[in-house]
Amino acid sequence: MGMKSAVIRPYVPSDSAAVKMLHTAAFPTPAEATLVEQLHLGGHVPVSLVAEQDHKIIGHVVFSRLHVEVDGRFVSALALAPVSVDPRAQNLGVGASLIKAGHAKAQAEGWEVAIVLGEPNYYNRFGYDSGLVEHLDSPYAGEYLMGLEFVHGALAGHNGAMVYAPPFNNLG
Numbered sequence: 001m002g003m004k005s006a007v008i009r010p011y012v013p014s015d016s017a018a019v020k021m022l023h024t025a026a027f028p029t030p031a032e033a034t035l036v037e038q039l040h041l042g043g044h045v046p047v048s049l050v051a052e053q054d055h056k057i058i059g060h061v062v063f064s065r066l067h068v069e070v071d072g073r074f075v076s077a078l079a080l081a082p083v084s085v086d087p088r089a090q091n092l093g094v095g096a097s098l099i100k101a102g103h104a105k106a107q108a109e110g111w112e113v114a115i116v117l118g119e120p121n122y123y124n125r126f127g128y129d130s131g132l133v134e135h136l137d138s139p140y141a142g143e144y145l146m147g148l149e150f151v152h153g154a155l156a157g158h159n160g161a162m163v164y165a166p167p168f169n170n171l172g
């Protein structure tokens with residue numbers, strides 16, 4: 001891969017084959033590629049961005065609708081998952097560019113929070129904090145489940161719950 005920086009742009013349906021290949025290459029199994037396909041087809045994806053370099057898709061991030069409520073209050077939330085970068089282009093900042101662009105778009109469109117399940121060492125740098133979601137009931141609760149508030153205090157409260165879009169139930 002060259003050093004020329006990638007262009008970040010919205011996903012369009014004609015990207016689907018290239019995006020499927022990308023996730024298949026980035027993950028050990030095709031589960032994430034299938035998930036991404038189902039999320040798009042089901043209309044669960046308000047924010048979906050690709051990174052393109054020399055007319056090739058080298059990265060993709062999905063933010064899908066997530067049901068979140070805290071103390072009976074609805075919180076407009078997105079789940080960051082999955083994000084993939086072509087193995088030949090990893091550790092060059094492409095993932096970070098996709099995630100930051102996704103946050104900017106989500107915030108501009110009025111979403112209040114993003115939730116991610118992943119490596120704290122990676123996601124903490126974007127501001128994700130497990131403390132913000134520790135009161136949300138979820139099978140994924142723990143240090144790997146983290147929240148980011150675009151609206152300060154959006155997750156504040158005592159008891160809440162979160163439910164991922166249905167295609168996540170098909171993940172192994």
Ligand SMILES: CC(C)(COP(=O)(O)OP(=O)(O)OC[C@H]1O[C@@H](n2cnc3c(N)ncnc32)[C@H](O)[C@@H]1OP(=O)(O)O)[C@@H](O)C(=O)NCCC(=O)NCCS
Binds near residue numbers: 026090
């Ligand atoms: C995770 C991923 C999207 C990051 O994208 P990237 O463009 O390679 O990453 P960036 O260049 O933005 O950041 C590089 C940093 O991320 C770290 N990193 C990469 N993958 C990581 C992982 N799985 N866990 C923890 N840290 C990770 C690198 O060590 C590096 O850390 P440093 O900045 O402290 O040196 C990419 O590595 C990837 O596609 N991995 C395979 C798929 C995956 O695991 N996706 C995430 C789960 S949904």
